[in-house]
Amino acid sequence: MTDRVRRILVTSALPYANGHIHLGHLVEYIQTDIFVRFQKLRGHEAVYLCADDTHGTAIMIRAQAEGRSEHALIAAMREAHLADFGGFQIGFNHYGSTDSDANRRLCGVIWRSLRDRGLITTRDVQQLYDTKAGVFLADRFVRGTCPRCQTADQYGDSCEQCGAAYTPADLVDPVSTLSGTRPEVRSAEHLFVTLEQMHAFLEEWTQRSGALDPRIANYLAGHFLCDPLRDWDISRPAPYFGFEIPDAPGNYWYVWFDAPIGYLAATSEWCAAHGGSFESWWHRDGSAPAAEIHHFIGKDITYFHTLFWPAMLEAAGLQLPKRVHIHGFLTVNGQKMSKSRGTFLLARTYLDHLDPGMLRYYYAAKLSGGIDDLDLNLEEFTAKVNSDLVGKVVNLASRTARWLEQTGLAPDYPDDGGLFAAAAADGAAIAEAYEACDFARAMRTIMQAADRANAYVDAEQPWKLAKAGPESAAKLHDVASVAINLFRQIAVYLAPVLPVFAAQVGELVGGPILSWEESQRPLAGQPVGSFRSLMRRVEPAQIESMLAASVTQARESQAKEPTQHAVPNQSTTKGTTSMEPSASPIDSGEALAAEPLAPECTIDDFTRVDLRVARVLAAEEVPEAKKLLKLTISFGGEATRTVFAGIKGFHTPESLVGRLVVVVANLAPRQMKFGLSEGMVVAASGAGATGVYLLSPDSGALPGMRLR
């Protein structure tokens, strides 16, 4: 079956050292791990490499906020990542870090190749600099007024209102979200890769190499390759946590430049430790059989891995990926993972409550190799694990192993009516499905074998043979021997998905499962150990308790974790504290937990916002708008204003007319799709929660009165 030994280098995307591993990440690592274990079981030389992604502004800022060095931060996160991966039986051959000597060296190698091929160019970039925080500000750390339409509070790169694209330096009245101060414009030289020079190569590689799913190739053709490719800014001026560029002092490689090179660095480190040759994996003219490079990534980082990265490899003359496997995101119970619902499940939280093998199996049963999102439906999870793994597979041994404890397997494999041979013949189809990353199909085929095996036990009724006395002993021995062989055969097929389970089966009978070939011939005459529980049913209570723990955790971490504002969440007003020891604390802390307090402000800050009582004179639907109602309000006297409020669906126009509301009266007018809005009606709402609740003053308040 194994025609020739393939050399397969496999990577998963490098997790960022800014957060813990969650069940969404694990879709990728489990998928990759199954693929690698399958290849190894088939006798191929497969190497699974990964590393922590450690550089960039976000790490720098976080380390600053936590009052420790970047190195301390990434070391701690690395330890946590490794514990999580270990818990889920992810079998990396090597787990490196982008903050390593090997990576620095290889970044230099790639860099020189790009230089030598004339792919690097230099250009001045106007960027905002936060003098208080002492850093250049990435686009998302700056807000200000749009230079084109004058809309306030826009991000540094584009205006949400008019769609204008600009650089942060063009913003009117920019503010740093790090320090709240006004940043100054500084000009700095950045280095760019002129990707357009690689256009023809990228066209060819993405469209015709077979490395990409046609849907991805199509997406790239339609969104990027149809126009000249823009230059890629790959340097950042100091201060920056990363590697300084040797021939451009004061400049650092952008984190997305050094991250994929981490794949090369991990290879280099692994080779150094195991005596392999880096060249044999990545060089094109290696004397060894050409290696296959497989990258597994999520759809969010597609263009880094399908445009920038192959361009870098091509420029450096290195081996290109044979395949970039792209998967979708994880949803839980059909929705995006949510901290408040407890479905933002960290790896650690899961491990505290459930068996990792179960998630590995569930993901395998749902993964079909496509880029569709994968849904973790917790009820289905429970049903599938209990039915397939406990009821069908484990139960097969549970119901027959005891009859072989004394005798071992039959000395010759008995006649089983062709069952073992049939499942052995399925091996080719199962292997093909694994190879195509269509694990769902592989699991379906394997479970059919388990069904047939259980039907066999049922038909032979070994429990009756056991009672029938000595004359049936030989028949009982045969039946149990068949059942245990079928069980072990299934364990071989499941070994890539359930390595720990496979090892336990090996202990029960037949020794460690080391080769796919073991699915092709039955065992005979071997001893059988005493059967021990291999897997327990999932109880709905376990799921409940995991979700509850997850909610609690999310709250705690949100209370503790520094935000990018890096300002401690203190209670700042007496009012807040005096309300805490309320006699009957029946209100849950959910709303507050979902949205931590904003950074401290001064009374002057507050005074700048002019809140007034207003009366709603008229209210009407805006049929084309999903969320907006058009209100006409008055602060008293003749003048009226038009305000669009996002309360459609929560208030009917009729219920609003005549009532008093609170309005931000000095807010800059905003041109909206359906007209000019001249203020903002204040309402309460919870982060991530539905429901919008208008504020009303006590009776006696009059339009025009100010809130203070």
Add this chain to the structure above:
RNA sequence: GGCAGCGUAGCUCAGUUGGUUAGAGCACCGGCUUCAUAAGCCGGGUGUCGGCGGUUCAAGUCCGCCCGCUGCUACCA
């Protein structure tokens, strides 16, 4: 509204390059069994394959339009 994706049995999904009466698992109902760390076996579906139209000898499978849902983004000022 823009971009992307999806709509097949109550639920989660398979349906390969268009080809015989459209499938699986779970759930549900009935029967059997009792060896099993409460599993197993047998039987049970009149599903408008979202709708309409088109191409074809033949469409869940290709094309067009429409409807609905999801994600990102936008009208939440």
